[in-house]
Structure formats: structure tokens, C-alpha cells
Amino acid sequence: MSVASQIACVRRSLPERVTLVAVSKTHPAELIREAYEAGHRIFGESRPQELREKYEALPKDIEWHMIGHLQTNKVKYIAPFVRLIHSVDSARLAEAIQKEAAKCGRTIDILLEIHVAEEETKTGWNIGELMDYVRTAPFVRMPDLCVRGVMGIATNTDDEAVIRRDFGELRRCFELLRPYFGARFDTLSMGMSHDYPLAVECGATMVRVGSLIFGERDYSEK
Numbered sequence: 676m677s678v679a680s681q682i683a684c685v686r687r688s689l690p691e692r693v694t695l696v697a698v699s700k701t702h703p704a705e706l707i708r709e710a711y712e713a714g715h716r717i718f719g720e721s722r723p724q725e726l727r728e729k730y731e732a733l734p735k736d737i738e739w740h741m742i743g744h745l746q747t748n749k750v751k752y753i754a755p756f757v758r759l760i761h762s763v764d765s766a767r768l769a770e771a772i773q774k775e776a777a778k779c780g781r782t783i784d785i786l787l788e789i790h791v792a793e794e795e796t797k798t799g800w801n802i803g804e805l806m807d808y809v810r811t812a813p814f815v816r817m818p819d820l821c822v823r824g825v826m827g828i829a830t831n832t833d834d835e836a837v838i839r840r841d842f843g844e845l846r847r848c849f850e851l852l853r854p855y856f857g858a859r860f861d862t863l864s865m866g867m868s869h870d871y872p873l874a875v876e877c878g879a880t881m882v883r884v885g886s887l888i889f890g891e892r893d894y895s896e897k
């Protein structure tokens with residue numbers, strides 16, 4: 676199956692209101708170009724340097740999303756052009772993004788990543804800590820950040836009930852946080868290749884689909 680037909684297939688399975696982020700991490704720029712030529716414009720990457728290189732190599736009307744764990748010292752690689760950072764999981768990172776956004780003279784849209792999965796290794800805020808932080812109105816001091824919503828990853832399991840529980844929890848966090856932000860807090864990013872239909876049922880407004888579009892990733896060369 677070609678990238679173009681896979682994208683069309685995923686697109687058709689989504690309601691109009693859901694934004695598709697095509698996750699192109701580890702795949703070469705030529706494959707991204709195939710998706711671009713099929714009309715797709717929104718791509719997600721998980722490594723800042725790789726994202727920067729692809730930004731430089733590809734058409735400038737692509738919307739680049741950073742979806743992977745981001746270290747504060749790497750924000751500078753992507754700050755001038757990134758459209759949305761999904762993986763803001765600490766106060767330190769938010770502050771680092773604010774600093775780089777101010778340097779670039781632009782506003783950067785972000786999502787707050789929340790930990791809901793059973794695996795300890797998955798990153799993200801604990802909702803209690805995040806609520807305590809948000810109640811101190813920290814984003815008033817970060818005028819160049821726009822908090823657009825919430826991102827999360829469900830437990831990696833075949834048990835649909837567990838996945839639904841995780842997505843339901845993300846939805847609940849999204850609703851809890853919404854009153855603290857303005858009308859632009861409208862994005863609930865959840866769902867990947869194996870679980871995005873469930874995420875959509877549970878209220879996702881944005882899904883991040885990689886291997887289903889581009890094929891399996893090969894990390895051995897990286």
C-alpha cells in the first residue's frame with residue numbers, strides 16, 4: 676500500500692472534526708513528500724534535530740508537531756517554526772519554551788502531556804501536580820505560550836477496557852483544565868495506530884498515527 680492510499684484510508688475513518696497528525700519519525704523526507712503530494716500538511720516528529728532537518732528539506736507550508744519527549748536544551752532547534760508541542764511535561768520545559776518563543780518573537784502553541792498509562796516509563800504530568808501548578812496561574816508569566824489542550828498515551832495493551840479507561844481519564848483531565856484557559860483550549864490529542872478509533876470514540880480532537888501510514892519503523896539504523 677502506498678503512503679497516499681494509507682493516509683486517505685485513515686482520513687476517511689475519521690470524523691471531520693478530528694485532526695490527523697501523520698507521525699513520520701525515523702522515516703525519510705521522500706516518504707513525507709509522498710504524503711505532502713497527496714495533500715497532507717500536518718506531520719509529527721519526536722526528535723528535535725531530526726525535526727529541524729526535515730523542516731529545512733521540505734516545503735515550508737508543512738505544519739510540524741513535536742510529539743516526543745523534549746529536553747529544555749533542545750527547544751532552540753524547533754522554536755522558530757514548530758506549530759504545536761504536544762509533550763510539555765514539566766514547568767521547566769514550559770519556561771524554556773517561553774524563553775525561546777520570546778527570542779523568536781512568536782507565540783508557541785503547546786499541549787500539556789498527562790500520564791495516564793499503567794507503564795511507569797511513560798512521561799507526563801500527574802494530574803494532581805498539574806492542577807496544583809495551574810492554580811498558581813503560571814502561564815500569566817509565560818505570555819508567548821498558548822496552552823491549547825492536553826495530550827496523552829494509553830497503556831500499551833490489547834485490553835480495550837483499559838485503553839478506554841485511559842482515554843476517559845485524559846478526557847476528564849481536559850475538562851478539568853479547560854476553565855483555567857481561554858477558548859483556544861480546544862485540543863485533546865490521543866490515539867495512535869493501534870488505538871485511534873477508540874480515542875475518537877472517547878472524544879479525541881487530534882490523533883497521532885505513524886506506522887499505519889508509513890509502515891513499521893526501523894530504529895536499528897538510527
Ligand SMILES: *Cc1c(COP(=O)(O)O)cnc(C)c1O
Pocket residue numbers: 698700721742743828866867868869883884885886887
Ligand atoms: C511514535 C508515536 C506515535 C505514533 O505511533 P504509531 O503506533 O506508529 O502510530 C504517536 N504518539 C507518540 C507520542 C509517539 O511517540
